[in-house]
Amino acid sequence: MTKHALVLEASGLDAGYGRTAIVHDATVRIPPGEITVILGANACGKSTLLKTFVRVLKPLAGSVVLDGRDVAATPSKELARQLGLLPQQPIAPEGITVYDLVARGRHPHHRAFQTHAADDDAVVADALAATGVTELAGRAVDELSGGQRQRVWISMALAQRTDVLLLDEPTTFLDVTHQYEVLDLLTDLNRERGTTIVMVLHDVNLAARYADHLIAMRGGKIVATGTPREVVTEATMAEVYDMTSRVIDDPVSGAPLVLPVGRHHIDPTGGSHAR
Numbered sequence: 001m002t003k004h005a006l007v008l009e010a011s012g013l014d015a016g017y018g019r020t021a022i023v024h025d026a027t028v029r030i031p032p033g034e035i036t037v038i039l040g041a042n043a044c045g046k047s048t049l050l051k052t053f054v055r056v057l058k059p060l061a062g063s064v065v066l067d068g069r070d071v072a073a074t075p076s077k078e079l080a081r082q083l084g085l086l087p088q089q090p091i092a093p094e095g096i097t098v099y100d101l102v103a104r105g106r107h108p109h110h111r112a113f114q115t116h117a118a119d120d121d122a123v124v125a126d127a128l129a130a131t132g133v134t135e136l137a138g139r140a141v142d143e144l145s146g147g148q149r150q151r152v153w154i155s156m157a158l159a160q161r162t163d164v165l166l167l168d169e170p171t172t173f174l175d176v177t178h179q180y181e182v183l184d185l186l187t188d189l190n191r192e193r194g195t196t197i198v199m200v201l202h203d204v205n206l207a208a209r210y211a212d213h214l215i216a217m218r219g220g221k222i223v224a225t226g227t228p229r230e231v232v233t234e235a236t237m238a239e240v241y242d243m244t245s246r247v248i249d250d251p252v253s254g255a256p257l258v259l260p261v262g263r264h265h266i267d268p269t270g271g272s273h274a275r
Helices: 046-053 076-082 098-109 120-130 146-159 176-193 204-210 234-241
Strands: 008-017 020-030 035-040 061-066 083-086 164-168 196-200 213-218 221-226 245-249 256-260
Touching: 008 046, 020 046, 020 061, 020 221, 035 046, 035 176, 035 204, 046 083, 046 164, 046 196, 076 083, 076 098, 083 146, 098 120, 098 146, 120 146, 146 164, 146 176, 164 176, 176 196, 176 204, 204 256, 213 234, 221 234, 234 245
Parallel strands: 035 196, 035 213, 083 164, 164 196
Antiparallel strands: 008 020, 008 061, 213 221, 245 256
16 A cells, blocks of 8 residues: 555646647546546547646646646656556557566656666566566567557556556457456555556446546536446436436446437337337
């Protein structure tokens, strides 16, 4: 467990690209030591919010604060030891091996002019084993399947050993089995080390099952925050996704489970029917 869980907050945040704001007036606190998932339809600002948290994007207005300190004023290497980001479509240098890519996660922990630290090999080996890619260590990343590459990138993020880990759609390219394995892995990381996890996920039901805290967005604005039980409601699903649904209890986890109705299952009288 970490000795001190860092608090990540945004206040009055406008963020985007150039002078065009995608996120508007976002004020949100990420609960320390918990798993937070950001939900919303495509192009609603989820990834933009995540990138601004970690200073990939500069706020157009407002601020992002980590443990009371504006991230804009934090030296880059120090910030990289505290905040880790796995972007949506990371790009690996051509020909780099799996081991070398994962080892890059250790760079923020090296002193000036240092290329290797005593514990690097052990940390990298642990990260490779955690995502089940140890046997791929000597392979070139560009030879791997999409699912294998995604697990390797997650290994690199784990090797960074940050207090806060942000992941943009970490289950992309993964089959259903590996989706659950990765989310179970991140849950273990959260519970065993106290790492604060912030993820963007498209699957509402996966989010409801694994998250302690949800942030729902629409049109660049935060429209709901809270526990899965508070956020995953039929009314919020309609507001966020323009989707008619029924919400029941997941028989496995007890979390809210969204059942989309679909237009072919809507009765003109206002009810619904199965075909």
